[in-house]
Amino acid sequence: MALTPRGLLVEAGRTELYTKNTDFSSGWGLVGCTINPNAVTGPDGTASADEVIEGTTTQQSLGQLAINFTSGVTYIHRIYAKAKTRNWIAVYWDPNRFGGTGFNYFDVANGVVGTASAGMTTLIRPAANGFYECIVIGTCTSTGAGNRSFWLANADGGRVYTGDGTSSLYIWGASLQVGADVTQHIATDAVTVATAADTALITNVASLTDQCWVVKARTPTKLPTGQANTVFQMDDGGNANRRMIYYLNGRLYVVSTIGGVAQATLDMGLVANGTDFSIAARFADANFAASLNGGTLVTETTAGRLNTLGMTTARIGAAAGGGFAWNSTIRYIETRRTASDAELPLLAA
Template identity: 30%
Template structure:
């Protein structure tokens, strides 16, 4: 008989804090849910021991103090190092700025769900005056900018409006140039909201393959992309705002142009009425194949430093056996790095990520500074997020991913090299696996197979 703990996906209460009432249990996709007075709660398998480390960035405890519910994060002590400020999305869907060396707990902008802690590589917004489209660095062609007419996603009256003029049968747009390097992949993003016009077109106009553009319908989320793009995407930010993104690879080293066009519903070539337009805010241009959270700029480009999230291990570490669990959503695998790394040499990785063949995961161990075991690289392209558990035992290594046992193999280790620090989504040489960490736990023994399968089940 399996024992279960109850926790709330809505409130996060402990069992003792759950409201009184009739309890109905349901089995759904091999998970159990409890319905108490019409509120639905997840039921999580109970592990036979408590983790000695538990940093659950994506969850919170909610307790009742006699007057109101108080929500507190479920975390152990950990350290965040980042040499710059950086942005994140709060529970209300607004873009906020975290101070230097402060964590970024980010939320789903539509649902308000707490996703976890952002951990990112260094990125640069190459576009100056990213919110000031009325600045002279932005060329207005048969269009004008009405500045600061709508509350933007940072909660301030900084949103501009791109307005068409009355020119006949031609394009209405705002654009600017940047220095492109041949073979470099760039990602261009902008936040936009429908006004009189509801279709925005963003494009790389020169030094890129033909048709490096996409039409974004800001009412339906539909995207019509040209053949010159590597990818395109749209993300709802709530309250009618969307983040539109295109990615393409430069074909020449020269001055290139980025353009934001208005579309009247059928074409970018039309006769304007002099008053219609779209709200825009926060353009970002990055030398990368994926967009990262917004970095505002003024007169110059701005670089956001990489994140380092770590947790020191003391007596918690067991050199004979242990189980390392992480739940995270990847954004971009940066070369070869660690999903869970350690303070030891660069090969001492508990969970290893590799982008050489898409997205791969393996588990490794080191004894005395020598790599003694590395499992086959497991390619997992079938899920947007991952629950991963690496189990280390004397003479055996196991790896569980999203409810499947994918590695079960012997190794020669009888005592594991001491680990004094865990690095979350980072390896000791500084390479970051950009993503959102929701949960990290360390158990000082090898969990049973049934526990491993239950803990990693999506």
């Protein structure tokens, strides 16, 4: 499988809660299995992925000490895995904190999601060097200490089996973070690690008066509901008066706000998680229009709906203050003086 660059990655700051998340040969509690460290090339292109070899008991798992989870907070639990002679891995977190069974299964030979614990969102996506990223997103239902671990399995739902003492798979990059959007891996070795939010601006002031935008990007990998993700925004220094394109509840919107109130909103329709798209939009009073992927124009022709206040800042992948981060890639942004109704679908194709 060939992996290709997707453009500029713009993400919010995150904290990795696993204190040792790439080297599984120390700092992990092993049950019924052993680790062969640095056995193959990992997704990062270095010889850093470990082999998990099952023993001959009926449980083959590895985990770290319990941490405190907070009710109402959404967490992402994930690991990169690659099949060898075992194809299945289960990502587990404490059902006392998240409900359900706690077990979420992934087939890392075929890149398929298996049985999931009730209430969880499970996703799998390809990574470099034959690995798959196995992702579980869930909201804590009860505050308190909870366990988290990873289990070998011999089938979907098959975490309890007698190991043969030799079968194995490869793992790399365990992760536990607060958030509803999947962001890049953060390596840790002894303590939790926090990253700062990315900042990207267009500094050409001439673009601030352009009526037309062309944006090509990839939607975030995230929960189907939650907060908005801003792919591009122009504003007067804050979020009350702005023009923007954002992603919310699986839909893309082109919006103009005045005094914090949306005056014109173009609903561009559903776009799936992790999907490439192209939008061309025209911000003109009584002539507001946009096309998604070259499709039919969505318009707003009521006068007085366009924010005409002086724009001072063009932000890529976030709102003012760094909030509502895009948490995905943006491969192209262009501003134009204007574009006609006939030109917009062509620009978005």
